[in-house]
Amino acid sequence: MKIYRICIIIGCLISLGGKTFAQDVEDIAVQELRTDSATRNRFITRATLYGAGLTNVFDTYLSPQEYTGVDFRISRESIRMTNWMNGRISLQSFFQANLGYTHNKVDNNNAFSGLANWNYGLHYHFPITSNFKLLAGGLADINGGFVYNLRNGNNPAQARAYINLDASGMAIWNLRIKSCPLTLRYQINLPLIGVMFMPNYGQSYYEIFTLGHWNGVINFTSLHNQPSLRQMLTVDFPVGKAKMRLAYVWDAQQAKVNEIKTHTYSHVFMVGFVKEIYLLRNKKKRTR
Template sequence: MKKILLLLLSLFLGLSSQAQEDSLQANRYVMRATLYGAGFTNILDTYLSPMEYTRPEIRILRESMRMTKLMNGNVSVQSLFQANLSLTENKAETSNEMAGMVNWNYALHYQFRLTENLKILAGPMLDLNGGFIYNMRNSNNPAQAKAYVNLAASGMVIYRFHIGNYPLIARYQANLPVMGIMFSPEYGQSYYEIFSLKNGGKNVLFTSLHNQPSLRQLVTLDFPIRSVNMRFGYLCDIQQAKVNNLKSHIWSHAFMIGFVKNFYLLKGKNKVAMPSRVSPY
C-alpha cells in the first residue's frame, strides 16, 4: 500500500510539473546575458594610412532572446548589442590609431528542434554598425567615420548536455551580411568637401558579398556556479570592405565572460536555463 501511494504521489508531482511547464507563456520569458572581454584587433583603413594597426581591444556584449507567437510559436527574436574600443600602433611604431565601434543586431530565428537537447536556428538579421577610426599622426584627414547597415543571414546551433550531473549549454552562431548600404568618402575626398563645401560624390554605396565579405562568429558555453549562471565566449569578428577605391578592415578576436539571467531567475545547477519547451536558448 505504501509503495502504491508513493507511486501515485510521484505520478501526480510529475504531471503537475508538466502542466506547469506547458502553461508557461513562452513569449514572456527572456534570456539576458552580459559579457565583458578583451582580445586582439587588426585595423586597416587606406583613407587614413596604407599600414595595418594592431593591438589589444576591450569589448562588451549584451544579448537578449525570447520566443514569439510567430509561426505557431517556433520563432525566437534575438537582440545583440556590442561595443569595442582599441588603441593601436603600426608595425613601424611611428603612429597610433584609436578606434571604437558599436554594433546592434536584431534577428528572427526559426527554431528547428531536432531533439530535446539540440536546436538549429536560422533566419534574417538586421545589422547596424557605427564608429570611428582616429589617426593621431594625420593632420589633413585625421579621422574616418564608419557607418553601414546590412541585411544578414543568421544561423545558430544550441546543444544542451551534461558532464556527469553538471548541466552545460553550448552555442555556435554565425552572421553573414548579404546586402546593405555603407557611407564612405571617395578616394582623396575630405570631410570638409563633403559636409562644408557640399561637393557631391558617391558617398552612400550599395554593398554585398562582392565588396563587403564579412562574417561574425560567436561561440559560447553556459555553466552554473552554485545559483549563478555563467557564460564564457569567443568572438571572431571579421569586418572588411572595398568601396570607392578604399580598402578597410577591422579583424577582432575576443574572449569574454559574464552572466546569464532569465526573466524569472531559476536557481540551482539543475536549472541552468528555463524549461526547454519555453526557452528561446
C-alpha cells in the same frame, strides 16, 4: 547529550532534504513553464559580457599600413520565444561595442578605433533531438564607429557607418558533464546586402559636410565589396545560484568601396552573467 546531538543532526538532514526537495520542485515548475506554449514566450534570457582580445585595423583612407593591438568589448543580448509559427520563432536583440588601441609595424604611430553594433531579428527553430536544435533566420545589422590616426594632420579620422541585412544561423546543444548542465551555442551572421557611408578616395570630410559634395559617398554593398562575417561560440554553466557565460568572438569586418580598403579583424574572449526573467501579465479588471 547524545540524544540532543542526534536530534540536531536529524533536524539538519531534514532541513537540507527539504531545501533539495523544494529546489527540485522549483526546477520542475520552471521547466514546465518553459515548455508550455502559452507561457514560454514570457521567458527572456539576458546576458551581459565583458572581454578583451586582439585586433587588426586597416584603412587606406588614413594609412597604407596595418595597425595591430588590443580590443576591449562589451555586449548585451536578449532572446525570447514568440507565439509566431506555432511558437517556433525566437526574437534576438544583440548589442556590442568595442574600443581598440593599435600601433603600426614599425611602432612609430598609434591609432584608436571604436564600433557599436546592434543586431535585431528572428530565428526559426528546427529541433533535431531533445537536446540539440538548429536555428535559421535574418537580422537587421546597424553599425557606427570611427578610426582615429594620431599622426595624420589633414585627415586624422575616418567614420564608419553602414547598415546590412544579415543571414543568421545557430546551433544550440544542451548537455551534462557529470551533474553540471551546460549549454553550448554557435552563431554565425553573414551580411548579404546593405548601404555604407564612404568618402571618395582623396576626398576630405570638409568637402562632404561643409561644401555639400555628397555624390558617391552613399554606396550599395553586398558580398562582392563587403565580404564580412561575425562568429560567436558560447558556453553557459551554473555557478551556485547564478549562471555564467564564456564566449569567443571572431569579428571580421572588411570592405572595398570607392577604391578605399578597410578591415577590422578581432579575436575576443568574453565572460559574464546570464539571467532568465519571467514576465508577469497584469490582468485589468473590467469595470461596468
